[in-house]
Amino acid sequence: MGRRRGKSSDAGTIFLILIGGLVAAAMAIYRFVVEHAAAIGAFVLAAGVVWLLYLALRGRSQSVSPSDGHSELPSSGQSPPPAISKLRSSESPAVWLAAGERAVFGKAEISGGMFYYGALIAGPNGETRQYAINPALPAYSRQPDVDGQSMPYWPSYEQISPAARRSFLDWMRTGRRDPSYGIGYVFLFFYGLEHRVFIDQGSDVPAVIQEVERLLSIYGANNSFQNYATKFLNVVRISRGIRLALPPLSAERSVGSEMELATRLYLAERLAASPSVSADDALYWVMAMPDTYLRTPAVRCFEEFVALWKLRFGTRFPKGFAVNSKGNVWLRYRAASGAFEIDVPGQHQRQPDASLLVRDLEILRTLLDDCTNELDSFSRLVGRKPAARHSMAAAALLPIDLQRAAKVGPVEDFRRQIDSLVGSQGRGSTTAQVLLEMAGIEIPEGGKIPSAALDTLSGALDVVGIAIEPDRRYGSGAPRADDQVFVFRAADGGPVDPARAPFRAMRAQIEVAVLAAAADGDASYEELQRTIARIRAEGDLSGVEQARLIAFAVITFNNPPKRDRVMRKLAETSQSERQAIAEAAVAVIGANQNIDAGEVKFLERLHKSLGLPTERVYAGLHRAAAEKDEPVALTEEARAAGIPIPKQAPPAPPSAGIRIDAVRLEKTRKDTQAVSALLANIFTDEGPPPVQASPLPADQSLEGLDGPHGELVELLELRGSMSRTEFERHAKEVRLLPDGAIERINDWSFDHFDEPLIEEGDEIVIAAHLRERIAEMKAKAA
Numbered sequence: 001m002g003r004r005r006g007k008s009s010d011a012g013t014i015f016l017i018l019i020g021g022l023v024a025a026a027m028a029i030y031r032f033v034v035e036h037a038a039a040i041g042a043f044v045l046a047a048g049v050v051w052l053l054y055l056a057l058r059g060r061s062q063s064v065s066p067s068d069g070h071s072e073l074p075s076s077g078q079s080p081p082p083a084i085s086k087l088r089s090s091e092s093p094a095v096w097l098a099a100g101e102r103a104v105f106g107k108a109e110i111s112g113g114m115f116y117y118g119a120l121i122a123g124p125n126g127e128t129r130q131y132a133i134n135p136a137l138p139a140y141s142r143q144p145d146v147d148g149q150s151m152p153y154w155p156s157y158e159q160i161s162p163a164a165r166r167s168f169l170d171w172m173r174t175g176r177r178d179p180s181y182g183i184g185y186v187f188l189f190f191y192g193l194e195h196r197v198f199i200d201q202g203s204d205v206p207a208v209i210q211e212v213e214r215l216l217s218i219y220g221a222n223n224s225f226q227n228y229a230t231k232f233l234n235v236v237r238i239s240r241g242i243r244l245a246l247p248p249l250s251a252e253r254s255v256g257s258e259m260e261l262a263t264r265l266y267l268a269e270r271l272a273a274s275p276s277v278s279a280d281d282a283l284y285w286v287m288a289m290p291d292t293y294l295r296t297p298a299v300r301c302f303e304e305f306v307a308l309w310k311l312r313f314g315t316r317f318p319k320g321f322a323v324n325s326k327g328n329v330w331l332r333y334r335a336a337s338g339a340f341e342i343d344v345p346g347q348h349q350r351q352p353d354a355s356l357l358v359r360d361l362e363i364l365r366t367l368l369d370d371c372t373n374e375l376d377s378f379s380r381l382v383g384r385k386p387a388a389r390h391s392m393a394a395a396a397l398l399p400i401d402l403q404r405a406a407k408v409g410p411v412e413d414f415r416r417q418i419d420s421l422v423g424s425q426g427r428g429s430t431t432a433q434v435l436l437e438m439a440g441i442e443i444p445e446g447g448k449i450p451s452a453a454l455d456t457l458s459g460a461l462d463v464v465g466i467a468i469e470p471d472r473r474y475g476s477g478a479p480r481a482d483d484q485v486f487v488f489r490a491a492d493g494g495p496v497d498p499a500r501a502p503f504r505a506m507r508a509q510i511e512v513a514v515l516a517a518a519a520d521g522d523a524s525y526e527e528l529q530r531t532i533a534r535i536r537a538e539g540d541l542s543g544v545e546q547a548r549l550i551a552f553a554v555i556t557f558n559n560p561p562k563r564d565r566v567m568r569k570l571a572e573t574s575q576s577e578r579q580a581i582a583e584a585a586v587a588v589i590g591a592n593q594n595i596d597a598g599e600v601k602f603l604e605r606l607h608k609s610l611g612l613p614t615e616r617v618y619a620g621l622h623r624a625a626a627e628k629d630e631p632v633a634l635t636e637e638a639r640a641a642g643i644p645i646p647k648q649a650p651p652a653p654p655s656a657g658i659r660i661d662a663v664r665l666e667k668t669r670k671d672t673q674a675v676s677a678l679l680a681n682i683f684t685d686e687g688p689p690p691v692q693a694s695p696l697p698a699d700q701s702l703e704g705l706d707g708p709h710g711e712l713v714e715l716l717e718l719r720g721s722m723s724r725t726e727f728e729r730h731a732k733e734v735r736l737l738p739d740g741a742i743e744r745i746n747d748w749s750f751d752h753f754d755e756p757l758i759e760e761g762d763e764i765v766i767a768a769h770l771r772e773r774i775a776e777m778k779a780k781a782a
Contacts, residue, residue, distance in 0.1 A: 720765070
């Protein structure tokens with residue numbers, strides 16, 4: 001049985017056959033070359049000549065295919081400049097093409113000039129290819145990069161893609177005015193203009209300036225190009241001895257790392273002439289610094305901010321702001337391309353540099369912050385209600401001296417309206433609503449005026465030198481929109497100290513006097529006249545205080561206050577003030593020809609509320625009746641600004657009350673004391689049982705309590721607390737046992753409030769949280 005041949009033997013055989021074939025082919029080629037050497041040499045020589053001719057033609061004319069949507073520019077028939085047409089090498093030095101010169105790229109041309117044409121440009125730091133338009137670089141692409149998405153931040157013509165080069169050349173040949181092209185192409189062109197002006201220092205600088213200004217008008221919306229182009233134009237003008245125009249003050253802040261150039265050079269000239277800076281120059285200085293930040297009030301209210309700055313600067317630096325210079329101005333221009341930096345020569349090199357005065361600048365910044373803070377309230381109102389910016393309500397929120405400095409605007413308009421109201425007499429009366437409308441303050445529906453609106457109105461009147469009553473700043477209540485108010489001339493609005501004892505006491509006396517006058521149902525003209533005479537006779541009151549109190553008296557007589565509120569306030573007065581208040585009330589009632597029983601009862605209740613013995617009522621009325629009954633003389637000397645007095649009411653008929661008689665009054669007092677003594681015996685253990693008295697009428701304001709118990713509750717509600725002895729005295733005066741009265745009142749309180757009203761001890765105290773409930777019940781019943 002024979003041995004089978006393996007696969008490895010077959011593979012070796014095939015390999016030997018291939019090697020033999022390759023060797024035979026190589027020998028055949030060698031024999032062919034040897035035999036035809038002359039023919040082969042001629043062919044190679046001919047092919048080389050053809051290749052060289054192709055390279056020469058390609059270097060002579062680099063063709064740029066027009067992009068889709070752009071028509072090919074027709075030839076003008078002019079020949080390109082000889083220097084351009086002779087360029088052959090990709091390393092040829094670039095040539096500056098002046099405005100109007102053209103460069104031909106195959107069938108297209110760029111006719112605007114103003115760029116470097118060639119491979120490289122010589123610069124102060126060596127050669128650069130960044131902004132040389134090299135015709136040897138490929139610029140063909142079926143999809144041009146119009147938006148410049150492939151462009152880096154600092155573009156270089158040598159390094160950008162063929163698609164970007166094609167778009168750049170298209171932008172150039174269409175007049176450099178199409179805003180749809182990316183801003184990178186504008187910068188690439190701008191780099192060459194920088195080099196031409198600052199390195200080459202060519203004779204066509206005016207044309208370059210004009211071209212950059214044109215580009216700014218098209219592409220100035222781009223902040224980066226705006227900054228670089230503006231700086232370029234400023235430095236060009238400075239280097240040519242042209243003074244930069246000082247920009248107007250504005251709340252708009254430019255972005256940069258250096259002081260605004262025009263202001264810097266302007267201040268250099270000013271400091272060279274004088275070391276003292278004016279208010280305007282100081283504001284230019286601080287506003288031109290890159291690290292100065294204006295807060296919202298200064299930005300939103302810039303006009304008011306500038307005016308306030310001048311006022312505050314004049315106050316702090318009446319002779320100007322003196323500075324000590326530390327160094328002169330040194331300017332250096334760094335090209336937008338980053339290819340070079342140069343010093344900028346000029347007159348400024350011999351003038352002080354304000355940007356170096358850091359300590360002085362901090363002083364000005366402090367002043368800037370202070371002015372901004374003063375405008376905060378005004379700014380908030382303008383922010384909420386822009387339409388109210390020029391209203392008197394807004395003007396009243398400005399600093400006082402700024403308001404007075406305004407010669408036109410809402411302040412003067414408001415002043416004219418108020419002048420027509422007060423007239424030549426310097427006083428007048430109207431409603432609160434009319435004044436609010438004059439000041440441009442919104443009037444809410446319902447007639448209730450917010451406290452903030454009243455304060456704004458008072459502040460507005462202060463500005464024009466007018467006082468108002470009632471004025472809540474000085475102790476008066478808040479009027480409603482249809483309530484009567486009085487206005488009169490007074491410097492700065494007639495400010496007073498409402499807490500000053502004579503003023504506060506007289507206000508209380510007026511309110512009580514009005515209540516006393518109205519106790520018989522009608523406050524007469526004579527009672528008002530006597531109150532005014534009392535105000536004028538008070539020697540401790542200033543003229544402005546008297547004027548305010550007289551106006552307050554007239555308003556209060558026309559619209560009496562709520563008795564409970566007045567009585568509650570009396571608990572806060574001192575002992576001497578209480579006596580004066582009681583005397584004022586007795587004087588008002590005692591001067592009447594006829595005294596009503598209701599007036600006597602009011603005086604008794606007033607004395608109880610003040611913690612004074614009721615016996616003083618009769619003694620006071622007795623003294624008033626014994627005095628000579630004649631009109632009160634009103635002196636003319638040193639009068640304060642007056643207030644219109646209501647017309648005199650007709651005299652009351654004799655039957656309207658009880659004609660006072662001193663003898664009868666004394667007898668009545670003694671009889672009352674005798675009755676009180678008799679009633680006091682009812683509470684003793686000895687003696688016969690008392691006669692059952694007829695039921696007393698219930699207190700209508702405190703449902704469920706009769707008159708005496710209701711009177712005790714009312715007295716406690718007004719006072720808040722009283723000593724045990726005083727409470728017992730009052731209880732006996734209304735014919736009640738003190739302990740029994742407390743028990744009855746607390747039973748009533750449990751029925752209404754589920755808790756006792758009175759807390760017993762050395763002091764009889766009404767529960768504080770129930771005091772307001774009692775006041776509300778009385779107010780509803782009134």
